[in-house]
Amino acid sequence: IFVIKLCDEFDKAAQSLLNKMIHTSLVNTTNQVEVLQRDPNSPLYSVKTFEELRLKDKLLKGVYDMGFNRPSKIQENALPMMLAEPPQNLIAQSQSGTGKTAAFVLAMLSHVDPTNKWAQCLCIAPTYELALQTGKVIEQMGKFYPEVKLAYAIRGNKLDRGAKLQEQIVIGTPGTVLDWCSKLKIINPKKISVFVLDEADVMIATQGHQDQSIRIQRMLPKECQMLLFSATFEDSVWKFAERVVPDPNIIKLKREEETLDTIKQYYVLCSDKEEKFTALCNIYGAITIAQAMIFCHTRRTAGWLAAELTKEGHVVALLSGEMTVEQRATIIERFREGKEKVLVTTNVCSRGIDVEQVSVVINFDLPMDKDGNADNETYLHRIGRTGRFGKRGLAVNMIDSKHSMNILNQIEEHFNKKINKLDTDDLDEIEKISN
């Protein structure tokens, strides 16, 4: 169980970093934000432009220089709340790519008094890499405000005990930040006026981070503004949020629902992986496929399949488990740009990646959980479309055993949708499915 947990921890942080790297623009959503105000009688402010926020010119310049024209959905409400006087606490939840980081970075930069040479804003992130990534956004947005300095409280950045930090903003991981605040006394926590806890869901998935975060929070003055952000909101995240953010305002943006309504689903009967490969080639021979994503259960199958497809003359990208997050981000980026037409991947590598642009999804192996049952959620995420943006799509499931047929039946039952059989030896029949 411990090993599995470690994998999950790694996965969550890596996934989060990957999402940050591949989201170079805002994620589309038509859902409305939900706002729960601490004081329901106070007027609800929201802004449609950055000007309305009366930011310092240097900051507004930084915002526009990043190519932002107007606040994102979540920023419309979160920014006025975070910039209000007196400061208000906030818990905000929305999926990756909706503008949370940009929002709290702007809030931190606005709060700083650059004439004071001590730490005033403290932001903690779950991993070294995530801290660096957020640091980059701070540097970028503060580009025209050079008086404000940033320090990284991350491993490897060694400072002497008692050395006083001059930088006004500190971004770091919980362990190092805690050391700097308590043991080493490099930061005086009593002088912190904004505290940001980013990626709370990833944070609590890592052993020890939750306690460290709480210990840091307890050293801060009561009037310090506390802000917490998370992509998901299970009960455990919520409990944690309530412990570290007193009297919060709450902003939530629901994820766009995925449906199978616009997807044509088929299955193909085969006897082994070679036959599955032949079926795949037949499909490719019969219809024009702009871009396809192919899912395999193991790294080995994925590697084998990618090699076989390459032999057939396809330009294939392979996402594989031993790759670094940077390598994965590069591959996804290239695929999105259309440089490769086929992406072969295992589930682990591709969790959370949007495939909106892909018209064909092949389940070379069906998604299943650790007990060998159908993993419906993953199936939906591989194939499903968010109704209002998604184009029509085609999904083909490869069946090569009683077990995989069983999984297919479970999936049919779960979604209450029939998955039709496709004979891949019949060219005419394949052609029909593409119309």
Ligand SMILES: Nc1ncnc2c1ncn2[C@@H]1O[C@H](COP(=O)(O)OP(=O)(O)OP(=O)(O)O)[C@@H](O)[C@H]1O
């Ligand atoms: N108002 C805006 N207008 C245009 N682009 C924006 C705006 N706010 C943020 N972005 C861009 O959208 C992308 C996602 O934003 P951001 O990183 O802040 O989202 P996030 O919710 O924090 O997601 P993640 O946790 O994955 O970083 C970034 O590339 C960011 O530069």
